[in-house]
Amino acid sequence: MEEFQPVIVAFCCHYCAYTAADMAGSKRLHYPANVKIIRVPCTGKVSALHMMEALRKGADGVYVAGCLEGDCHFRTGNTRATKRVAYVKKLLDEIGIGGERVEMYAMSAGMGEVFARTASEFTEKIRRLGPNPARVGRDNPGCATAACS
Amino acid sequence: MITAERKPIEDLINSVSSYRRILLLGCNECVTVCSAGGRKEVALLSSALQMHFMKEGHPFEIKEITLERQCDPEYVEELVPYIDQADAVLSMACGCGVQEVARRFKEKMVLPAVNTKFMGASERQGVWAERCAGCGDCVLGSTGGVCPIARCSKQLLNGPCGGSGKGKCEVDSDIDCAWQLIWDRLKALGMTEKYEENIPAKDWRTGRGAGPRKIVREDLAS
Secondary structure: OOOOOOOEEEEEEOOOHHHHHHHHHHOOOOOOOOEEEEEEOOHHHOOHHHHHHHHHOOOOEEEEEEOOOOOOOOOOHHHHHHHHHHHHHHHHHHOOOOHHHEEEEEOOOOOHHHHHHHHHHHHHHHHHHOOOOOOOOOOOOOOOOHHHO | OEEEEEOOHHHHHHHHOOOOEEEEEEEOOHHHHOOOOOHHHHHHHHHHHHHHHHHHOOOOEEEEEEEOOOOOHHHHHHHHHHHOOOOEEEEOOOHHHHHHHHHHOOOOEEEEOEEEEEEEEEEEOOEEEEEEOOOOOOOOOOOOOOOHHHHOOOOOOOOOOOOOEOOEEOOEEEEEOHHHHHHHHHHHHOOOHHHHOOOOOOOHHHOHHHOOOOOOOOOOOO
């Protein structure tokens, strides 16, 4: 049987995790092609709705990767993101999807290895969990919510 | 503002599970400011409900609309083109909004998605606190701008009581003693003599004591 290939959406901060992904590329480090990176100016920009809609539209897992604690370019964006990820985890548990499908990670711009390892570990975790039980959007990616239109 | 909190997701799932088409209604006023039922909260709840029912294999359609104000008939009228396409309405407005929609569309089930809490103010980002009890006869002019009706657990007009300690209330150490706040404010204003004035027993008929209230402005009323 063909191995399940999860779709992972990673919201990456321009100043750290996205640069770390670049670093991973420069160092020719391998990480799974399952991870689709969305660059954001700061993880503080990522709202609960961004994470929920990624899952509703077909992602099997979502993670937010921001700066190390105390190193946010905008001072508190990463701590705000951490709280939002915790909120979404709780919400996902409540609706029966499972909070383990979202995660928050912290890394600096120079941590290419950490980026590659995080991407691999999270992909493996989601592979073990199996497909998102609410993959409404994979066949029909149109967004029904007003906030996304 | 009127503050509210979203009901637990489990309760909301149970309340809409017997319907297939839901009109999820937000309100652009107070519940937007207190992050309970504005456009963002509507989108988030919609996303959560859709995912839950997709997982359950339950056919479920949801339409999102956020009105400018759900407590005004002019805005509620905007729902006319959409109301027949829904089996029920799930409203994220305060109790006033829910009732206005129910009054206008008598044959449509209207369900509340939030618990309306109190009239309050933002203490800081994400924290709202009760400030006014709507007693109908404001005493703030005598109490240094701190309301003893809304902010004293016992609604004492001539406090504090014996349960005030280190500026906190005996009911909960997180609650400031309203009369301590009143005293501090009167001192800052140089008006401590106000504290000595007895506030007479309150006529609660201006509040909820004489049943539901109404304001009529003859110059405006049609």
